[in-house]
Amino acid sequence: MGPLAGVRVVELAGIGPAPFCAMLLADMGADVLRVDRTEPVDLGVRLDPRFNLLTRGRRSVAIDLKRAEGLAAAKRLVTRADALIEGFRPGVTERLGLGPEACLALNPRLVYGRVTGWGQEGPLSAAAGHDIDYIALAGALGAIGPRDGAPVPPLNLLADYGGGGLYLAFGVLCALLETRASGRGQVIDAAMVDCVASLLASTFGQLAAGTWTEARGSNALDGGAPWYAAYETADGKHVAVGAIEPKFYAELLRRLGLDPASLPAQHDRAGWPMLRERLARVFRSKTRDEWCAILEGTDACFAPVLGLAEAPRHRHNRARGTFVEIDGVTQPAPAPRFSRTPGAVRAGPALPGQHTDEALRDWGFTRAELASLRASGAIAGGR
Numbered sequence: 001m002g003p004l005a006g007v008r009v010v011e012l013a014g015i016g017p018a019p020f021c022a023m024l025l026a027d028m029g030a031d032v033l034r035v036d037r038t039e040p041v042d043l044g045v046r047l048d049p050r051f052n053l054l055t056r057g058r059r060s061v062a063i064d065l066k067r068a069e070g071l072a073a074a075k076r077l078v079t080r081a082d083a084l085i086e087g088f089r090p091g092v093t094e095r096l097g098l099g100p101e102a103c104l105a106l107n108p109r110l111v112y113g114r115v116t117g118w119g120q121e122g123p124l125s126a127a128a129g130h131d132i133d134y135i136a137l138a139g140a141l142g143a144i145g146p147r148d149g150a151p152v153p154p155l156n157l158l159a160d161y162g163g164g165g166l167y168l169a170f171g172v173l174c175a176l177l178e179t180r181a182s183g184r185g186q187v188i189d190a191a192m193v194d195c196v197a198s199l200l201a202s203t204f205g206q207l208a209a210g211t212w213t214e215a216r217g218s219n220a221l222d223g224g225a226p227w228y229a230a231y232e233t234a235d236g237k238h239v240a241v242g243a244i245e246p247k248f249y250a251e252l253l254r255r256l257g258l259d260p261a262s263l264p265a266q267h268d269r270a271g272w273p274m275l276r277e278r279l280a281r282v283f284r285s286k287t288r289d290e291w292c293a294i295l296e297g298t299d300a301c302f303a304p305v306l307g308l309a310e311a312p313r314h315r316h317n318r319a320r321g322t323f324v325e326i327d328g329v330t331q332p333a334p335a336p337r338f339s340r341t342p343g344a345v346r347a348g349p350a351l352p353g354q355h356t357d358e359a360l361r362d363w364g365f366t367r368a369e370l371a372s373l374r375a376s377g378a379i380a381g382g383r
Contacts, residue, residue: 002029002334003341007176008363010035010077010084011058012098013352016131016156017115017164017192018087019054024169026057027334028343033081033359034060035074036352038380053331055349061360062353062381065096070378073360078103080363082179083111083172087164089128090120100187110185111175115168117159119191131156131192134163138196143203147217147224163195218269220244226276227252227266230305231283238305239283239291252300256282353381 007030011022026032034055049055064070075098078084084103086093093099093114100112117134118124124137132153135141145152171188179185206212206219218224227243243252249266253259256279263278264271283291288304295302306314312323312330324333327348334343356379357370365373373379 001341002027002343003338005029005341007031007083008081009033009172010074010081012084012086012088012093013037013060014087016087016160017168017190018085020161020165021085021113021115021168021172022058023054023056024165025172027345029341032058033077033363034058034350035065035077036060036062036381038062038064038070038353038377040352049349049351050327051329052349053329056326056331057346058350059355059359060350060352060381061356062379063356064378064380065098067376067378069373069376071097073365073373073378074098075102075106076365077363078110079107081107081110082176083113085113085115085168085172087115090116090125104185104187108185109179109183111172111179111188112185113168113172113175113188113190115164115190115192117164117192119194120189131159134159134192135196138163138193138200139204140196140200142214143216143222145216147215151216158199159192159196162199164190164192167195167198224272226272226279229276229279231280233283233288233291234285235287235289237288239288239295240303240305241279242301244301248299248301251298252295252302255295255298255300258282351381353379356381357383 004025007025009022009025009030009032011018011032011034013019013034013036022032022034063074065074078098084098086098094101100114103110103112114120116125117129118127132141135153135158136151138159140158141151141153143151144154168188168190171190175186175188203212207214212219216222220228223229227241227249230238230240232238241252243249246266250260253263258278264275286294291302292304296304304314311317317323321333323330324345325331326345329348331345334345337343360370360379361367370379
């Protein structure tokens with residue numbers, strides 16, 4: 001079920017943003033068929049496949065795209081698909097024979113989604129890179145971290161997932177909507193450097209207005225403001241406060257027992273060091289749980305800083321079902337939520353090629369054709 005039920009997507013197996021996009025589409029009900037290689041690929045990371053959550057919710061077929069028979073099989077899938085997504089360097093799928101021109105010739109309604117770090121063209125387009133490089137070039141990395149230290153990468157959330165996977169999914173769905181009206185497919189170029197720049201729209205607006213300074217750790221939302229920061233508690237844990245608006249800031253001070261008259265004004269930047277010291281002193285006076293009892297659920301804009309293992313156990317996340325357990329693995333539930341057609345995790349991660357025969361039959365291949373493909377070495381995996 002789900003809002004994307006009936007949509008068929010071919011995913012050319014890769015890493016990072018493309019699998020995340022495929023996971024999002026599958027969570028929402030799309031029939032996403034992952035085309036894996038027939039031989040395992042060494043990515044330098046050893047991970048039990050059942051923990052590779054980005055591959056959840058969809059079936060996997062193993063096809064050797066370098067064999068003529070395998071390429072022909074993949075092209076047949078393209079003719080049955082609404083969309084194809086890939087995350088290789090520019091030119092790779094063209095060399096395989098599955099580039100946009102070849103695929104759109106087979107299926108003029110196809111939405112062809114591509115995600116790369118630097119984009120399909122430009123002086124850096126052929127270079128290798130990772131999340132940290134793309135957010136560095138877009139301006140995001142330089143804005144994150146302490147004022148007196150080096151920039152700090154925010155995991156790989158911004159480029160790989162927020163910029164790459166989410167924007168690719170957005171682009172694919174936009175194009176699918178347009179195809180309903182025009183009857184024509186098109187190509188989506190989701191470059192992570194472009195997409196991270198898009199995420200920075202508000203910050204660039206503040207920079208142009210003169211309300212954002214390039215000095216890292218000196219602004220309202222980058223840890224510079226003492227009322228938008230994390231503080232250590234008596235038990236060595238941390239809490240987060242984000243009391244931006246005056247009424248919420250006043251509520252925070254009231255619940256902390258601080259007299260505003262004894263403190264610098266909220267937006268007096270010269271007074272921020274003193275205000276931060278006072279807040280830090282107060283927060284160190286109680287444990288994290290004690291502060292939760294005082295501040296959680298109020299308009300002080302407060303939350304405990306939870307570890308990854310703690311987050312699924314928090315009462316709010318439990319009440320909302322923010323996390324689910326599939327095959328013994330705790331993981332985030334599909335988001336966002338729909339009132340009539342909710343998404344769901346239909347299955348845990350598949351082994352490469354686990355559903356080769358089953359899925360290909362569902363996509364129109366006969367048993368005799370599958371036997372021929374297997375005899376030629378073009379397919380492998382589950383029967």
